[in-house]
Amino acid sequence: GNSVTQMEGPVTLSEEAFLTINCTYTATGYPSLFWYVQYPGEGLQLLLKATKADDKGSNKGFEATYRKETTSFHLEKGSVQVSDSAVYFCALIKNTGGFKTIFGAGTRLFVKA
Amino acid sequence: GAGVSQSPSNKVTEKGKDVELRCDPISGHTALYWYRQSLGQGLEFLIYFQGNSAPDKSGLPSDRFSAERTGGSVSTLTIQRTQQEDSAVYLCASSDPGQGKNIQYFGAGTRLSVL
Numbered sequence: 171g172n173s174v175t176q177m178e179g180p181v182t183l184s185e186e187a188f189l190t191i192n193c194t195y196t197a198t199g200y201p202s203l204f205w206y207v208q209y210p211g212e213g214l215q216l217l218l219k220a221t222k223a224d225d226k227g228s229n230k231g232f233e234a235t236y237r238k239e240t241t242s243f244h245l246e247k248g249s250v251q252v253s254d255s256a257v258y259f260c261a262l263i264k265n266t267g268g269f270k271t272i273f274g275a276g277t278r279l280f281v282k283a
Numbered sequence: 284g285a286g287v288s289q290s291p292s293n294k295v296t297e298k299g300k301d302v303e304l305r306c307d308p309i310s311g312h313t314a315l316y317w318y319r320q321s322l323g324q325g326l327e328f329l330i331y332f333q334g335n336s337a338p339d340k341s342g343l344p345s346d347r348f349s350a351e352r353t354g355g356s357v358s359t360l361t362i363q364r365t366q367q368e369d370s371a372v373y374l375c376a377s378s379d380p381g382q383g384k385n386i387q388y389f390g391a392g393t394r395l396s397v398l
Contacts, residue, residue, distance in 0.1 A: 259326065275324070
């Protein structure tokens with residue numbers, strides 16, 4: 171079946187550090203891949219997405235590249251800020267046979283000043 | 284409306300009582316999802332509505348949980364005979380898969396506390 175696996179958190183970094191949150195997936199066919207972010211006390215919101223192999227999604231300094239050969243969609247940011255502290259969810263959606271989204275367990279990021 | 288609206292934002296109930304949680308999706312969105320997020324946990328899929336198709340109820344944890352979507356818009360998630368383990372944040376999301384975007388827009392959630 172379809173699944174998403176994220177690195178366990180929490181991840182604690184100092185401001186301006188480099189961030190990587192690993193995400194791998196299992197899916198038949200060619201899913202679309204997403205990163206959602208949940209700031210404290212808020213609902214989830216889309217951070218970035220990629221719809222086909224080798225696409226790079228980017229937003230707010232975050233990037234992720236759809237790697238079909240390694241079934242991965244790792245989230246990276248070159249220099250994190252305190253305001254990036256949140257929970258990050260990797261997700262996939264199949265583009266055929268229904269549109270149910272499969273979410274990873276989430277990775278909590280703490281950024282210290 | 285401009286976004287997905289959920290009500291109430293907080294609900295405290297006694298064990299054994301029934302509760303209803305409401306979700307108003309973004310106007311025109313044909314897909315609607317319910318998720319449960321327990322403290323410190325990820326998202327647990329509950330149910331998915333798409334247009335007039337039969338809903339995907341595969342995530343409902345027990346027969347105490349049910350949901351309906353009236354007129355293809357507003358949805359109500361009902362939990363009967365609540366238990367303490369039902370305490371969680373219940374999130375609703377909607378999307379417009381007809382545009383091929385498949386981006387889900389989430390409400391702020393309803394925090395349910397069962398005493």
